[in-house]
Amino acid sequence: MLVFILLLGPFFSLRAQNRFRFIDSTARQVRIPFRMVNNLILVRVEVNGVPLQLIFDTGVRHTVLINLEKIDSLDLHNARRIRLSGLGKSKEKIPALYSTGNRLKIGRLVNDSAVVYMVTEAFRFSENLGEVIHGFIGTDLVKDYPVKIDFKRQKLIFYRPDVFARKKFKSYRRLPLEIRDDEPYIRLKIRLRPQDSLQSLNLLIDMGASDALWIFENQRVHPDSTMRGLRDYFGLGFSGEIYGRRTRAAELTFPGTRFRFRRIIASFPDTASYGHLHTDFSFDGIAGNELWRRFFVILDFRHHQLLLKKYPHDYHRKFSYNIPGIYLMYQGKIPIRFKRLETRIVHTDASRQGRGGNAAFVQYYNYYYRLMNRIVIARVRRNSPAWKAGLRPGDVVLEINDENIYNYNLESIREKYLLRNLHRWKFLVERNGIKITFRFSIKNPL
Numbered sequence: 001m002l003v004f005i006l007l008l009g010p011f012f013s014l015r016a017q018n019r020f021r022f023i024d025s026t027a028r029q030v031r032i033p034f035r036m037v038n039n040l041i042l043v044r045v046e047v048n049g050v051p052l053q054l055i056f057d058t059g060v061r062h063t064v065l066i067n068l069e070k071i072d073s074l075d076l077h078n079a080r081r082i083r084l085s086g087l088g089k090s091k092e093k094i095p096a097l098y099s100t101g102n103r104l105k106i107g108r109l110v111n112d113s114a115v116v117y118m119v120t121e122a123f124r125f126s127e128n129l130g131e132v133i134h135g136f137i138g139t140d141l142v143k144d145y146p147v148k149i150d151f152k153r154q155k156l157i158f159y160r161p162d163v164f165a166r167k168k169f170k171s172y173r174r175l176p177l178e179i180r181d182d183e184p185y186i187r188l189k190i191r192l193r194p195q196d197s198l199q200s201l202n203l204l205i206d207m208g209a210s211d212a213l214w215i216f217e218n219q220r221v222h223p224d225s226t227m228r229g230l231r232d233y234f235g236l237g238f239s240g241e242i243y244g245r246r247t248r249a250a251e252l253t254f255p256g257t258r259f260r261f262r263r264i265i266a267s268f269p270d271t272a273s274y275g276h277l278h279t280d281f282s283f284d285g286i287a288g289n290e291l292w293r294r295f296f297v298i299l300d301f302r303h304h305q306l307l308l309k310k311y312p313h314d315y316h317r318k319f320s321y322n323i324p325g326i327y328l329m330y331q332g333k334i335p336i337r338f339k340r341l342e343t344r345i346v347h348t349d350a351s352r353q354g355r356g357g358n359a360a361f362v363q364y365y366n367y368y369y370r371l372m373n374r375i376v377i378a379r380v381r382r383n384s385p386a387w388k389a390g391l392r393p394g395d396v397v398l399e400i401n402d403e404n405i406y407n408y409n410l411e412s413i414r415e416k417y418l419l420r421n422l423h424r425w426k427f428l429v430e431r432n433g434i435k436i437t438f439r440f441s442i443k444n445p446l
Helices: 161-166 385-389 410-418
Strands: 029-033 035-037 040-047 050-056 063-065 080-084 094-106 109-119 135-137 147-150 155-159 173-176 178-180 183-191 199-205 213-215 229-237 240-253 260-269 285-287 295-300 305-310 326-347 359-380 396-400 424-431 434-441
Touching (some): 229 260, 326 410, 385 434
Antiparallel strands (some): 040 094, 080 094, 173 305, 178 183, 183 199, 183 240
């Protein structure tokens, strides 16, 4: 499954308030709807009065804008130029603006002194996700209010602290959090191989990551040749594309609870993707939404605690990934021919004059064109069955397993096809104006 994350270190010691508040100070809670796309939480945020679509990401502190697609203009206050580091192979820092004193409004929450970063160079993100994404909103949003992330109803629920303190949440298990630089970390235990002992991991709770688990390889925790796995594309970071090795860990355990997952997918990014990042705090990896979506989640930064309750329909769901290794993106529009069955009544002269006579019904197809999203293969996993069959980046996908895909968005295609353990595959693509059919079969390597 594609992962889009970024990781920013602290750059400034901020003295501004930079806090959200309830617009209605008497409200007990504020509910904010969101949409889930590729396991990512998308919310609508007004930045200085301009509505934007941002990803809720606990892996960053502040709001980070990466593009202003379809936005006429946006004023950022007190801006100055800086350079940022992020995940990816490139060690070069990227140019950005650092801005203070901005107004952010999300539902009935508002922040009148917000810090905003704006990446000033082109950053291809929206076309890979299939959504117009303007950036990320980080833990500034949640550090002052306990927030419940309800993946089932797709809502963020912010509680006034005194109201939250009176609630018992008896059905939830409470786990300690470590808060560093306004980012949440949790200790979990993992067993890579059945014969291994449990190893403790200090993981960043990153709701801007769609995978379940990333582990930064070290001497204690690392895959070996006896474990089934594959090399795969992980996603896009600020400093370039991220690759690594996927495998299945024998067990992941939440200490002090009965929460335990078997055969969870553990992903090990290449050290070149993160070795150049320098932080004052070491941690072992990232826990993303393929894990957290199995729970009702409450983040309570003030009391350094995480509250979890099983979501029964998803808790036992098998951990999956992009099995065929075909990653799609939008690339403009393409004209698609549709046909519609039409019926016409043909009258005789007598029937037209009301003197009886026969009338014939004629049916025919009326053809017309509509501009639909052009879905293109962005990359194919090297040496996969799809690669060996001949599929290549740039191929325009028309059908998958004899079904037209232009009526689906990218998220639906991922759920319907790419995340399912299908054995036989058939792709109809267009390459250089020629339609070509590719067939291949897959044995799940994990």
